Amino acid sequence: MHKKTIAVLFGGCSTEYEVSLQSAASVIDHLDKNKYELVLIGITREGAWRRYPGDTEDIRRDCWQQHPGCIPAFLPPSRETAGIVELVGTEYRLTPVDVVFPVLHGKNGEDGTLQGLLELSGIPFVGCGTLSSALCMDKEVASKLVKAAGVDVADSVTVQAGDDLYAAAKSAETLGYPVYVKPAKSGSSFGITKAYDRLALMDGIREALQHDDKAVVEQNIAGFEVGCAVLGHREPFIGEIDEIELQGEFFDYTEKYQLISSTIHLPARISEETANRVKETARRVYRTLGCRGLARVDMFITEEERVVFNEVNTMPGFTAASRYPNMMRASHLPYPDLMDRLIQLAEAKEAVR
Structure with a gap:
């Protein structure tokens, strides 16, 4: 039986890097090896792409990039390629891919950035497209x-980086306490706080803006x-x-x-x-x-x-x-x-x- 080649992407430049490792290891374990030939591509926290030949236990323990078989790899946007390019010694090698499974969470993985690259490449991929993801x-x-x-939806007030913090908090107070303060673009509850007064609200906005350039203050439901x-x-x-x-x-x-x-x-x-x-x-x-x-x-x-x-x-x-x-x-x-x-x-x- 002809096996489809599935490229599983994991890791990434995101606060949800560790979550991605756990998710991807589980996906890899549950993909039927009798049906699929897997190409594992890890992305380090710093953004380096590597083809990884090891097992899922090292992915879970975040020591995958130390595997001696890791080699530089990348996904080119050219539709002529339709696969993963790897640097083997001093030569580039192409591995054709049928489907990409991008198991990345949060920024630089779930926000449309990676999906844009995948759409340019023309390779089918699991999940929402560029616009929907963004x-x-x-x-x-x-x-x-x-x-x-x-x-x-819950009533909310948006605060941009650089806005007057006191004025923003005063505007958000019209929602009534308590309120939730969230980075507009973040996941796994990173940067989210619950505020019961103005001081906590201002602190929450500062915290949210550490994770994104825009914070959303939502009424409590x-x-x-x-x-x-x-x-x-x-x-x-x-x-x-x-x-x-x-x-x-x-x-x-x-x-x-x-x-x-x-x-x-x-x-x-x-x-x-x-x-x-x-x-x-x-x-x-x-x-x-x-x-x-x-x-x-x-x-x-x-x-x-x-x-x-x-x-x-x-x-x-x-x-x-x-x-x-x-x-x-x-x-x-x-x-x-x-x-x-x-x-x-x-x-x-x-x-x-």
Whole structure:
């Protein structure tokens, strides 16, 4: 049987570098080696690309780049190439690739930058395209577009780097305390704080602007968070809904990846009618933002049972314990089959581009 060559990209210049390593190792472990020939491309924190010939354990432990078999490699934008170029000794060698699976999170991986390179190369790839990835990464822009499509969103105030901090805080206070302060373009809850007064609000804005050139101050939504795993293109499949039960202030980095005090309920503890509204909202958000392939759409359910948009992750966590594959597993799509489906969707997306 002819094997497809799949290039799996991991790492990257991002605060979510370590998350990418864990996700990619799991993806690699679950790709069927009888169907796929894998080409592993690691990107260091400094942005160096290397072809990696080792196992997933060294990826998880972040010592992959020390492997003696690592060689410089890159993905050229030329459609004549359609593959990975590697430097072997003093010569360049081309490895043709059928599909790229970019398992990178956050900036320089999930924000449209890498997707732009992949679109130029003409190689089919897993996940959303350039524009959709960029839109979903920017919380302010995504929220405005979703609101225009008729979806409820939290009221917010945007603060740009260089704005007068006191004036910005005074404007944001109209939202009422407490408020959440977030970098507009960041993931895994990096740089997010919850403020109960002006001093904490100003400190939160400073912290958010350490991670991005724009901060978003959002009103607090009284309720709980749910997530929808979405898979497909024009008529996507919506997986089982999960629910986050918090004990702390919010679902921060530690809770997302260690679940020290929080609990994830799968399926969510909501009525069938509410579940249908959540799924319909996720579908509308997905289409509005031009998502393709996959995404996880996160929403809040308020005390009045309103469904309020939170954010979209175009490349959600992919460890075996992550929310997206677990929601799909609960919908009778096990991890290896999910990998097959994503690769099929990548090829179908390229065919209709």
